[in-house]
Amino acid sequence: MNFPILSSLILLPTIGAIFLFFIKEKDGNNTTIKYVALFTTVVNFLISIYLWIAFDQSTSSFQFIEDRIWIEGLINYKVGVDGISILFIILTTFITPLCIISVNNSVKNRLRDFLIAILIMESFMIGVFCALDLVVFYLFFEAGLIPMFLIIGIWGGARRVYSAFKFFLYTLLGSVLMLVAIISIYWITGTTDVVQLYEIGIDVKYQNLLWLAFFSSFAVKTPMWPVHTWLPDAHVEAPTAGSVLLAAILLKMAGYGFIRFSLGLFPVASEVFTPLIYTLSVIAIIFTSLIALMQEDMKKLIAYSSVAHMGFVTLGIFTLQQQGIEGSIFQMISHGLVSAALFLTVGVVYDRMHSRLITTYGGLVSVIPKYSILFMLFALASLGLPGTSGFIGEFLILMGAFKDNFLVAVIASIGVILGAAYMLWLYKRVVFGKLINEDLKKILDLNKSEYFILSCLAAPILFFGFYPDPLINTIEVSVTDLINMHNTNIVSK
Amino acid sequence: MENLNLILPEIFISLSIMFLLILGVFKNDSSKITFNLSLFAILITAIITINETFSVSRETLFNESVVIDHMSSLMKIITLIGGFLVLVISSTYLKTFKIFNIEYPVLILSSILGMMVMISSNDLIVFYMGLELQSLALYVLATYNRDQIKSSEAGLKYFVLSALSSGLLLYGCSLVYGFSGSTNFDIISNQLNSKEYVLTFGIVFILVGLAFKISAVPFHMWAPDVYEGSPTTVTLFFTIVPKIAALTVFIRFLYVPFLNLIDQWQMIIVFLSIASMIFGAVAAIGQTNIKRLIAYSSISHIGYTLAGLATVSNEGIQSSIIYISIYVVMNLALFSSLLMLRRKDQYYEDIDDLSGLSKNHPLLSLCLLLILFSLAGIPPLAGFFAKFYVFKAVLEQSMYFLAIVGLLSTVIAAFYYLRIIKIMYFDEEKDKYDTEHSLWLKFSLTVSTILILVYFIFPSQLIEVVSRINII
Numbered sequence: 001m002n003f004p005i006l007s008s009l010i011l012l013p014t015i016g017a018i019f020l021f022f023i024k025e026k027d028g029n030n031t032t033i034k035y036v037a038l039f040t041t042v043v044n045f046l047i048s049i050y051l052w053i054a055f056d057q058s059t060s061s062f063q064f065i066e067d068r069i070w071i072e073g074l075i076n077y078k079v080g081v082d083g084i085s086i087l088f089i090i091l092t093t094f095i096t097p098l099c100i101i102s103v104n105n106s107v108k109n110r111l112r113d114f115l116i117a118i119l120i121m122e123s124f125m126i127g128v129f130c131a132l133d134l135v136v137f138y139l140f141f142e143a144g145l146i147p148m149f150l151i152i153g154i155w156g157g158a159r160r161v162y163s164a165f166k167f168f169l170y171t172l173l174g175s176v177l178m179l180v181a182i183i184s185i186y187w188i189t190g191t192t193d194v195v196q197l198y199e200i201g202i203d204v205k206y207q208n209l210l211w212l213a214f215f216s217s218f219a220v221k222t223p224m225w226p227v228h229t230w231l232p233d234a235h236v237e238a239p240t241a242g243s244v245l246l247a248a249i250l251l252k253m254a255g256y257g258f259i260r261f262s263l264g265l266f267p268v269a270s271e272v273f274t275p276l277i278y279t280l281s282v283i284a285i286i287f288t289s290l291i292a293l294m295q296e297d298m299k300k301l302i303a304y305s306s307v308a309h310m311g312f313v314t315l316g317i318f319t320l321q322q323q324g325i326e327g328s329i330f331q332m333i334s335h336g337l338v339s340a341a342l343f344l345t346v347g348v349v350y351d352r353m354h355s356r357l358i359t360t361y362g363g364l365v366s367v368i369p370k371y372s373i374l375f376m377l378f379a380l381a382s383l384g385l386p387g388t389s390g391f392i393g394e395f396l397i398l399m400g401a402f403k404d405n406f407l408v409a410v411i412a413s414i415g416v417i418l419g420a421a422y423m424l425w426l427y428k429r430v431v432f433g434k435l436i437n438e439d440l441k442k443i444l445d446l447n448k449s450e451y452f453i454l455s456c457l458a459a460p461i462l463f464f465g466f467y468p469d470p471l472i473n474t475i476e477v478s479v480t481d482l483i484n485m486h487n488t489n490i491v492s493k
Numbered sequence: 494m495e496n497l498n499l500i501l502p503e504i505f506i507s508l509s510i511m512f513l514l515i516l517g518v519f520k521n522d523s524s525k526i527t528f529n530l531s532l533f534a535i536l537i538t539a540i541i542t543i544n545e546t547f548s549v550s551r552e553t554l555f556n557e558s559v560v561i562d563h564m565s566s567l568m569k570i571i572t573l574i575g576g577f578l579v580l581v582i583s584s585t586y587l588k589t590f591k592i593f594n595i596e597y598p599v600l601i602l603s604s605i606l607g608m609m610v611m612i613s614s615n616d617l618i619v620f621y622m623g624l625e626l627q628s629l630a631l632y633v634l635a636t637y638n639r640d641q642i643k644s645s646e647a648g649l650k651y652f653v654l655s656a657l658s659s660g661l662l663l664y665g666c667s668l669v670y671g672f673s674g675s676t677n678f679d680i681i682s683n684q685l686n687s688k689e690y691v692l693t694f695g696i697v698f699i700l701v702g703l704a705f706k707i708s709a710v711p712f713h714m715w716a717p718d719v720y721e722g723s724p725t726t727v728t729l730f731f732t733i734v735p736k737i738a739a740l741t742v743f744i745r746f747l748y749v750p751f752l753n754l755i756d757q758w759q760m761i762i763v764f765l766s767i768a769s770m771i772f773g774a775v776a777a778i779g780q781t782n783i784k785r786l787i788a789y790s791s792i793s794h795i796g797y798t799l800a801g802l803a804t805v806s807n808e809g810i811q812s813s814i815i816y817i818s819i820y821v822v823m824n825l826a827l828f829s830s831l832l833m834l835r836r837k838d839q840y841y842e843d844i845d846d847l848s849g850l851s852k853n854h855p856l857l858s859l860c861l862l863l864i865l866f867s868l869a870g871i872p873p874l875a876g877f878f879a880k881f882y883v884f885k886a887v888l889e890q891s892m893y894f895l896a897i898v899g900l901l902s903t904v905i906a907a908f909y910y911l912r913i914i915k916i917m918y919f920d921e922e923k924d925k926y927d928t929e930h931s932l933w934l935k936f937s938l939t940v941s942t943i944l945i946l947v948y949f950i951f952p953s954q955l956i957e958v959v960s961r962i963n964i965i
Contacts, residue, residue, distance in 0.1 A: 072953040113855075135881075139872040139949075146866055149911070153919050161919055165911060172871075172907055176900035179881075183888045183896075 004066050006079045006130045009047055009089065010123050013096075016040030017119040020112055030111045034100065037115040041097040041122065048093040055086055057473055060481035062132060062195060070136075074186075078193060079130035083478030084329060087471060088129040088249075088256055091336045094460075095248045096122045098453045099241040102344055107155055107239055114155055114241075117147040121245060128253050134182040134192040134261075141217075141253060142175055148242070148250065156237040163230075163237035170230040174220030181213035185265075197265055201489060204268050211269035214262055221254035222314060225284040228307045235303035236356070240347030243299065247306050247339035252332045255313045259325065263317065263482065267489040270318065277318040278408050284311030285415035292422040298346045298356050301426055302339060305382060308415060309335045315412055316397035320486060324400020325479045330471060331393025334381070334464065338390055341378040341457040345371070348450050349430075352443050358426065363435030368445040372431045374454045379427045381461045383420040388465040495554050499561045500613070502542040502569065506606050509534035510599055517595035524595050531598035532580055535605070539573040542566060550961075557677055558616035563961045565613045567814070568741045572612070575734045575821050576605045581933045582829060583726035589838050590638055590724065597637060601730065604630035608738035615749070617666045617676040620742060624662070624706075627735060628655055635731075638724045647722025654715045655705070662702025668695030669750070681750035693757055699746060700761055706739040709799060710768040713792050720788035725840060728784055729828040732791050733821045740798060740817055744810055747802060748964045755805055762803040767898050769796030774905040778912075783831060783842050786909065787824070790868060793906055794820050800899055801883045804890045811959045812882035818955065819879040819948070826864045826941035829934055833857055836926050844913060849922025858917045860942040867945045869910040870903045875948035882956075 019036055056063060062080035070077040081089065099118060107114050124147070127140030145168055153164035186192050189200055202210065220227045231251075235243045263270050285308050292304035309331065316328030348371060349364070350356055365372040381388035384395075394416060401409035435441065446454065464471055497504070513527050513534070520526070546566040553560050580601055587593040607627030614620035632655070636648025670676055672692050673684035685692060701712060708716040720728045751758055773793025780786040798820070801813030833854075834841040851858040867876035880903065887896045948955075 070952065072956065074956075139877075142872045142877075146871060149914075150918065153915060161915055164919075165908070165915070168911060169904060169908060173901070173904045176904060177897070179884070180888065180893070180896050180900060183881075183885050184893075186885070187889050 005047065005051060006064050006081065006126075007066055009044060009051070009093070010079070010127045010130065012044050012047070013040055013119040013122040013126075017116045017123075020116050020119070023112065033112050033115060034103075037100050037119060038097060040119060041093065041100055044122070044126075045090075045093040045097055048090045051081070052086060052090055052474070055081070055083075055474070057083065058477060060478040065132070075135045075192060076133055077136060078132040078195075079127075079136070080132045080195075081130060083475045084259055084482075085129045085256065087329065087333055087474060088252055089126055091252070091333055092122060092125045092129065092249050095244060095336065095340055098340070098344075098456060099244050101449050101453050102244070102347065103239075103241050104449055107241070110154065114151070114239075117151050118241060118245070121147040121151070125245075125249050125253070129256060132194045134185060134194065134197075137194075137257075137261075138175070138179060138182055141257075142172070144250065144253075145171055148246070151242040151245075152234055152238045155239040155242065157239075158237070159233070160237045163233040166230045167234040170220055170227065174217040174227070177213040178217035181210045184213075185210065194260070194264070198485065202265055207266040207269035208272060211262060211266040211273060214257070214266075215273070218254040218257045218262065219280075221257070222251060222310045223254075223307060224280045224311070224314060225287055225307070228284065228288065231307060232300050232303040235306070235343075236297060236299045240343060240350070243343040243347075244340045247302075247343060248336040251306060251310055252336060255310065255317065255328065255332050258314065258317050259329070259482070263320070263325075263486060267486045270320070270486075271490060274318045274320070277314055278405065281311040281315035281318075282408055282411050282415075284308060285315070285412055286418065289415055289418035289422060293418070293425070295422075296358055298358055298426065298430070299343065300356075301358075301422065302342045302346065305419065305422065306335070306339055308419060309339075309382075311415070312394060312397050312412065315408065316393075316400055319397070319400035319404040320483065321400035321403050322479060322483060323396045324404070325483070326472060326475055327393050327396025327398075327400055329475050329479070330389070330464075330468065331397060333471060334389035334393045334461070337457050337461050338378055338381045338388075341374075341454060341461070342382060344450075344453060344457070345375045345378060348446065348454075349443070353439065358429050360437060361430040361440065362433040362437065363440065364431045364443070366435055367440060367443055370445050370451065374446075374458060375431060376427060377458055377461070378454075379423045381465070383423040384416060386465075387462070389461045389468070391465060392468045496552065497554075498545050499549065499552055499554060500559065501545050502538045503606060503609050503613075505541055506534060506538045506602060506609070509538075510602050510606065513595065513599050513602070517599070524593050527595040528580075528584065528593070528598050531602055532577060534602065535573055535577045535580065539570060539577070542569050542573065553615060557679060558619045559613050560615035560678075561613060564741060564744065564814070564964065567958065567962065568612045568737055569609050571818055571821060572605060572608050572734055572737050575737065575825070576601060576730075578825055578937050579726060579730045579734065582729075582832060582931070582937050585835075585931045585934065586724065586726050586832055586840070589835070589840070592638055592724070596633070600630045600634050600637075603627075604634070604730075605734070608735065611738045612741045614742070614745070615678045617670060617678075617681075621663065621666065623738075624742075625659065627738065628659065631655075631731070631735065634727045635719055635723045637727055641722075643722040644724060645722075647719045650722075651715055651719045658702045658705035658712070661698045661705075665695045665698025665700075665702060668692065668698065671695075673750075678745065678749040682752055685750065685753060692754075696751060696754060696757055697761065700758060700765075703739060703743050703746065704765055707736055707743065707795050708788075708792055709765045709795050710772040710792060713769070713772070716792060717785045717788040720791075721782055721784045725784065725828065725832060725842065728787070729824070732787060732824050732828075736791070736795065737817055737821065740813065743799075744802060744813070744964065748810065752965070759803060759805060762799055763892070763895055766796050766799035766803055767895065769793060769799065770899050770902040771796075771905075774902045774909075777906070777909045780909070781844055783844055783847075783913075786844065786913075787827065790906065790909075791820075791824070793902065794868075796902075797880060797883050797899060800895055801886055803895065804886050804892065805965070806886060806890060807963050807965055808889060809883075809886040810964055811956075811962055812886040814959050814962065815882050815955055816879040818959075819875045822941045822944050823864055823868055823876060826860065826938060826945060827868070829938035829941065830857055830861050830864065832934055833930055833938070834926055835930075836924065841926075844916060846923070847913060847917050848920045850917040852922040853925045854928075857938075860938055861917060862914055863942055863946055865910040865914055869907040871907070873949040875945040878948060878952055 065080035124144040131137035288307040295301035610623030638644040705712040777789035867874035
């Protein structure tokens with residue numbers, strides 16, 4: 001297999017974006033632009049599906065590796081996938097076309113620029129999940145800031161400037177320490193190649209500081225309490241498609257980073273700092289769930305629920321149990337689908353009513369039943385009802401947590417109840433109750449494209465809720481080997 | 494017999510200067526032809542430099558007072574290319590202000606000559622000669638738009654402060670001469686030892702003088718005023734070309750005569766570097782004039798180049814040179830786009846004038862967007878790699894404090910670059926600017942922006958050229 005399939009995955013959206021750049025934008029009629037973008041992303045999705053089919057599930061070693069000299073004697077351009085990263089790539093290629101379909105209603109001006117930003121963003125996000133060299137990873141990780149900054153800033157809501165700046169500076173501040181750590185790793189070990197680093201290992205005396213430097217970046221991006229405050233702002237102000245990308249994929253970069261780099265490269269330090277992660281995760285779960293209860297803005301509520309869900313993810317990763325890590329990956333995929341769906345459902349009513357306040361709505365079930373059904377499905381998936389993908393993830397994480405630390409698991413379980421509380425309460429206030437607002441009577445139910453997008457998201461949520469095997473099988477071997485490697489490293493040091 | 498071919502570029506450029514002066518005196522209406530001929534002269538000088546000196550690993554001339562090595566030839570070439578591009582994009586601006594005279598190209602040529610002498614100097618006296626030649630030309634250039642009060646003010650300020658710093662520098666040189674008994678760098682290097690207490694003063698005076706020339710904090714006060722007051726094309730010249738020469742001299746001083754006194758100067762350089770990085774980043778936040786803002790941003794960029802010098806390693810020197818090369822390209826691109834903000838013979842240079850630029854001029858603002866993100870050091874643009882190499886060299890010497898402070902100040906700096914982007918992209922649009930620009934201006938903007946954008950595909954070439962420079 002010599003065809004550079006991963007590089008083509010990374011490059012294709014960029015090429016699509018360059019094409020778009022040369023198409024002139026016409027007023028009113030932008031179908032060509034949309035179809036070019038849609039075509040690119042759909043092709044990318046098909047390639048990634050092919051990648052999944054061709055992927056060998058029985059081994060944990062990296063596949064489809066491409067290794068080219070990039071900076072002579074310093075950095076190689078190295079990409080490859082294993083069971084952990086491949087799912088994120090598919091998630092990315094799956095969500096992006098849905099985003100592009102959804103812009104129909106929400107983005108009014110400069111559609112071409114918007115789609116270019118989204119496509120470039122997709123390139124960078126896939127790059128993050130493929131990169132097998134720390135510098136290449138950092139490059140993609142940071143580069144994603146540029147299109148996202150523009151997406152929030154140009155097409156965002158009223159306080160978009162503040163949010164865009166906050167998003168950019170927070171993330172940049174977190175990441176610069178990671179750059180120091182990456183260069184330090186280069187000088188300590190002589191390479192930034194992740195596969196080689198797995199073999200050589202990093203001297204224990206450096207691990208703690210390096211771990212903290214990586215942590216500073218991932219914690220901001222995850223986001224973990226107390227550096228989560230950029231997320232609600234960014235989510236609320238971003239246009240729907242931007243929120244979807246942020247919640248579904250950008251946040252997963254950090255979770256993925258924790259698994260790939262923090263656990264993989266610094267096993268000893270990961271053990272040392274597990275209590276820190278536990279504490280922050282538990283605080284995130286309980287605290288942000290309580291905050292979510294109090295929100296009056298729907299997008300903000302979902303943003304806080306994202307923080308809580310990501311709290312589960314970090315908790316699961318650092319249980320260092322098979323179930324915990326598998327559950328975390330599963331939860332990230334599931335949250336990618338569910339939060340994307342929730343933001344889109346909010347987007348649907350926002351496009352019609354131009355209000356995100358919960359109090360604007362109420363009694364929607366009697367006017368737009370289709371919408372209400374789908375919304376219910378997503379709300380239930382978010383709170384982790386059995387039969388939806390949300391349940392499997394949370395269940396596995398809690399199982400892992402109970403094995404490792406009883407107290408933490410108990411507190412985290414309370415978070416599940418709180419999660420049900422804020423989600424159901426949100427649903428009740430928006431969909432049930434009396435139809436008071438007169439404007440709501442004229443509201444239209446889902447149109448074709450919205451119906452299509454939401455069904456596309458609902459299908460995998462239900463499917464993987466009942467039958468999680470395809471996902472679990474893909475990740476299983478890689479996670480097992482990761483844990484084995486971790487344990488041998490701990491024992492040998 | 495000395496091999497005069499090695500200094501052929503200098504000889505050629507000085508002859509051209511004299512010829513152009515004579516031409517300007519005797520021929521009426523000669524500004525256009527002088528301008529074109531001087532461009533031609535710079536090109537030929539660059540070609541001669543590449544031909545005669547590029548493969549020379551190290552040769553000395555005139556009792557070892559002039560040195561030709563990989564560093565000097567590379568820096569001369571960058572200087573010449575920079576000078577050429579500055580000159581070539583100046584014409585429209587100068588014509589607008591009706592200062593398109595013969596003196597402008599001649600002054601630029603003479604300052605380039607001074608810089609080339611500085612770059613090649615291996616002797617205190619030769620160095621000082623070159624420095625004064627370039628400074629005197631620069632004083633006049635700063636006041637070049639003499640009908641504007643700001644320009645005259647800038648020139649006067651620059652003259653007074655620069656003369657002061659030259660005085661300090663000269664005093665330092667005389668102290669060093671007093672202790673070593675020679676003006677030759679190599680001999681000084683062998684003669685000096687750190688036991689001499691007063692010698693430290695000599696070093697400090699020299700470093701202060703040099704820090705002034707590259708406007709490192711705390712000797713930066715002249716830069717914002719001079720940059721703002723000078724004609725924009727001259728500001729462009731100030732921000733790139735003299736910095737290259739001054740940086741080369743900086744490297745030469747630190748690593749030839751003062752090589753054995755590392756413990757004396759390393760702390761000073763680290764301090765200059767940290768102070769410049771932080772101050773440049775913080776002070777730029779409140780600026781409303783783009784040229785002033787660029788002044789502060791260039792201060793912080795100089796901080797990063799100094800960080801490379803503070804490492805006392807060949808990697809560090811190389812990373813500084815890479816940084817300054819990429820910086821030259823970025824600044825050239827930035828000023829090219831600034832020169833495009835023209836409406837009916839008037840140039841605009843306030844940040845607010847950029848408001849909503851992206852709606853009326855999508856391509857120009859896209860270029861500016863890339864340039865600004867690159868200046869902020871966001872990957873995958875060229876500016877990131879510049880910082881990456883510097884911090885790689887810094888961390889090799891385990892100077893963690895310097896690296897962390899430097900990287901944190903990039904976050905602060907990112908704020909004001911983002912502010913410009915915000916104004917361009919998020920704010921309401923204003924009137925359209927002229928879309929007619931000279932071909933060269935478009936050319937320099939396009940080429941430099943593309944270089945910034947695609948640098949990450951071919952990062953090895955620049956490293957390869959620079960890695961031949963081994964001073965220590």
